[in-house]
Amino acid sequence: MASNIIDSNILELKGTLSRSELRRREQDEAFARYRAQSISEERPPVFRSVVHEITVVVILTFGASLATSNQGAMQIAIPHIGESFGISGAELSWTISAFSLSSGAFVLLLASIADSIGRKRMVLAAYVWYAIWCLVSGFMKNDIVFDVFRGFQGLSGAAATPAAVGIIGATYVPGQRKNRAMATFSAGAPLGFIVGIICGGICTQFISWRAVLFFSTIEYSVFAVLVWFLVPDDPHMDWPATKKSLAKLDYFGALLATSGLVMFVFALTQAGATSKGWAAPYVIALLIVGVVTFATFIFWESKVQNPLMPLYIWRFPGFALCMLIIGCGFMNFLGVLNYYITLFFQNIRGASAILTTAYLVPQAVCGVLVNIVAAFTLHIVPGRIFMIIALTAFTVSALLWALQPIDLIYWAMAFPAICLSVVGADLAFNVANLHTLSAVPPESQSTASGIFNTAIQLTAAVGIAASTTAVQAAAKRSTHTGVQQLYDSYKAAFWFAVGISAVGLIASVFLKVGTHGHKAAATDEEKNEEVG
Structure with a gap:
């Protein structure tokens, strides 16, 4: 009956609508019927074919990998960047943390804007913005200006990831097909880091570390064109209503959040950079003001x-605990391990950029395998079990690095530690991402994803700042000199990673997240059981 009414309405519209408008109406009606299903294994009607579907998911996955690939590429080049600008320690850490900080600080605002103006438009704008600022940054000769432009690059990460995940989350209904799409998307973050390391190693070794930025410019310019032509259009918007929606956004809240977080992270970083450390009055003042501002x-x-961050989202079952756990995991993964193992190989083992890249390639292989397993088991294995496994892997990985002798062969402890780190990252990201999307309605997908990605990016920035402070303090306490002193200081960062991931492991025991996308979960009672 409903189908006949729809068909008759379409026939009446044929005389007044253009072919493209009519096609969009037909597609919207088909998509509405698709969304009405509680569980579906059908291809969403916005995709013309399976090839089109896979291509779009891959294109959007590069939104998830934008921030991590940037971080991986720049981290492999860190020693060369330091030599180029004549900086080290806390000053050098801003090369990485400037991107993470701006990305985390602005992600909530840009996620809300994406929900208002359209997610495809936001992904397209993010890719273009990133390409522009990578190009400009590649020519900078001053480290402070370079760090500022790195912050501009970070805005693209804040915009692309929640908008991209919002497209996938709103396009698919729960089911194994959605699990596979989300597993592919989730692979973008850790695998993007490895792709960034590989590209960064090749460019740094054979061309220049600045070539990394120029490569990113070319890469995301191409993907911007693909987004324009292949990603399904945003739903039709009433632009007067959209302008009113944009005018109502919480810009003052964005100012409070951004300024509070910047002051907090800056204080942590400067505590390790200044000779007085925590005794410096401005460090304590910035830390207190930052905390008060964020409160x-x-x-x-x-x-x-x-609100920019609706507080009701935190009341969904398991959401707040899930954010705490993912924050601990990625403070370990992006904020400590992947930053300091790069420095460990190059500054202590004396490895070249390309050899360091080779050392880290197993992360890519393990990442692919872990995401394949996750794609086919998330509807069978409860998310709580996967999260416990993930945080255990994080903790053991950090412990192996903290206990590793300075001259031990790569295969004994470094290799398993590298593999375990990406096991933790991929499993935790998959579970947390799916739980985030299942906790909110489709119209709030980007906002919820924004909170999720805020947790990842900010904990990465805080991890780098806090571990840098620990490293600087350990270096001062060390009774050795040269490479041995450097090794002693890096071990402090690894022990910090052990502690923070252990906190996440303990918390994961109490997490109540079930399976995702199981066909049997058709009733309201069973769906409630899925999210604990």
């Missing part, structure tokens, strides 16, 4: 009519 942001969000 004010939380209070403001509870009172404002259109």
Whole structure:
């Protein structure tokens, strides 16, 4: 009956609508019927074929990998960047943390804008913005200006990831097909890091570390063109209503969140950079003001009519605990391990950029295998079990690095530690991402994803800042000199990673997240069981 009414309405519209408008109406009607299903293994009607579907998912996956591939490429070049600008220690760490900090600080605002103006438009704008600022940054000769432009690059990571995951989350209904699409997307973050390391190693070794940025410019310019032609169009928008929606966004909240986080991370970083450390008055002042400002942001969000971060999202079962766990995991993975193991290989083992790349390639292989396993088992194995396995892998990986002798062969401890780190990253990302998307309605997918990615990016920035402080303090306490002193200081960072991942492991025991996308979960009671 409903189908006959739809068909008759379409026939009536044929005389007044253009062919493209009519096609969009037909597609919207088909998509509405698809979304009405609670569990589906059908291809979403917005895709013309399976090839089109796979291509679009891959294109969007590069939104998830944008931030991590950038970080991986720049980390492999860190020693060369330091030599080029004549900087080290905390000053050098800003090369990485400037991107992570701006990405984490602005992701909530840009996720809300994506929900208002259209997610495809936001992904396209992010790819173009990133290409532009990578190009400009490649010519900079001053490290402070370079770090500022790195912050501009970070805005693209803040925009691309929540918009891309919002497209996938709103396009698919729960089922194994969605699990596979999300597993592919989730692979973008850890695998993007490895792709970045490989590209960074090749460029740094054979051309220049600046070539990394020029390669990124070319790469994302191509993907911007693909987004324009292949990603399904955003739903039709009433632009006057959209302008009103943009005017109502919580810009003051964004100012509070951004300024609070910047001051907090800057204080952590400077505590390791200044000779007085925590005794420096401005460090303590910035830390306190940063915490108070962010606390004010939380209070403001509870009172404002259109909050940047709706606090009700945190009341969904398991969401807050899940964010705590993923924050601990990625503070380990992006904030400590992947930053310091690169320095360990090059500064202590004396490895070249290309050899360091070879050492880290097993992460890519393990990442692919882990995501294949996740894609076919997330509907069978409860997310709580996967999360416990992930945080155990993080903890053991950090422990292996902390206990590793300075001259031990690569295969004894470094190799298993590298593999375990990506096991933790991929499993934790898959579980947390799917749980985030299942906790909110389709219209809030990008906002929820924004919170999720805020947790990842900010904990990475905090991890780098906190571990840098630990490294600087350990270097001062060390009774050795030269390489041995450097080795002693790096071990402090690895022990910090052990502690923070152990906190996540303990928390994961209490997480109540079930399977995702099981066909049997057709009733409301069973769906409630899925999210614990």
